[in-house]
Amino acid sequence: GENVEQHPSTLSVQEGDSAVIKCTYSDSASNYFPWYKQELGKRPQLIIDIRSNVGEKKDQRIAVTLNKTAKHFSLHITETQPEDSAVYFCAAILYGSARQLTFGSGTQLTVLP
Amino acid sequence: GAGVSQSPRYKVAKRGQDVALRCDPISGHVSLFWYQQALGQGPEFLTYFQNEAQLDKSGLPSDRFFAERPEGSVSTLKIQRTQQEDSAVYLCASSRTGQGDTEAFFGQGTRLTVV
Numbered sequence: 001g002e003n004v005e006q007h008p009s010t011l012s013v014q015e016g017d018s019a020v021i022k023c024t025y026s027d028s029a030s031n032y033f034p035w036y037k038q039e040l041g042k043r044p045q046l047i048i049d050i051r052s053n054v055g056e057k058k059d060q061r062i063a064v065t066l067n068k069t070a071k072h073f074s075l076h077i078t079e080t081q082p083e084d085s086a087v088y089f090c091a092a093i094l095y096g097s098a099r100q101l102t103f104g105s106g107t108q109l110t111v112l113p
Numbered sequence: 114g115a116g117v118s119q120s121p122r123y124k125v126a127k128r129g130q131d132v133a134l135r136c137d138p139i140s141g142h143v144s145l146f147w148y149q150q151a152l153g154q155g156p157e158f159l160t161y162f163q164n165e166a167q168l169d170k171s172g173l174p175s176d177r178f179f180a181e182r183p184e185g186s187v188s189t190l191k192i193q194r195t196q197q198e199d200s201a202v203y204l205c206a207s208s209r210t211g212q213g214d215t216e217a218f219f220g221q222g223t224r225l226t227v228v
Contacts, residue, residue: 043221100169
């Protein structure tokens with residue numbers, strides 16, 4: 001099955017700086033990669049996703065890049081704000097399989113004011 | 114409803130007790146997932162339903178865990194003879210289609226503590 005590894009497990013940045021979280025996946029057939037944000041005690045919520053037919057997707061301060069050859073994808077947050085502090089999870093799935101998202105172990109991002 | 118609803122939010126069970134966790138997915142959503150999230154970890158897949166059919170239960174950790182979705186909407190995750198290692202947050206998620214590339218909407222979870 002799919003195996004997703006996520007790094008780093010914790011990340012602290014100064015407000016206004018950029019944050020980068022990286023994930024690798026094992027199943028080359030996976031072709032849908034969502035990112036979820038989970039605030040303390042709350043549910044995971046989708047913040048951005050990318051399909052394997054594109055290499056980069058951007059939504060305001062958030063961007064995701066995908067390298068299919070190397071089987072890794074990254075989340076980039078620019079101009080970080082304190083409200084960006086949360087746990088971020090990457091995930092991978094094979095489109096059409098509708099079986100299960102495989103999640104990474106999460107990154108605790110802390111934005112220091 | 115407006116979102117995925119889970120009940121109860123919190124459950125304390127004595128070791129050996131049976132528990133039942135409920136999930137109300139978004140109306141009309143085909144796919145329903147159950148995940149187990151231990152403290153400080155990512156969600157771990159338990160089982161998947163497409164409508165009323167349980168298509169994948171490979172993540173259920175033991176035969177003490179059982180899930181059902183008899184009418185293709187509400188789902189129940191049952192844990193028999195609870196053990197301390199069952200303590201975790203149990204998340205339910207639903208998505209509109211069975212294609213795997215539509216957003217999965219999560220409920221707020223049920224925090225189970227086995228004492």
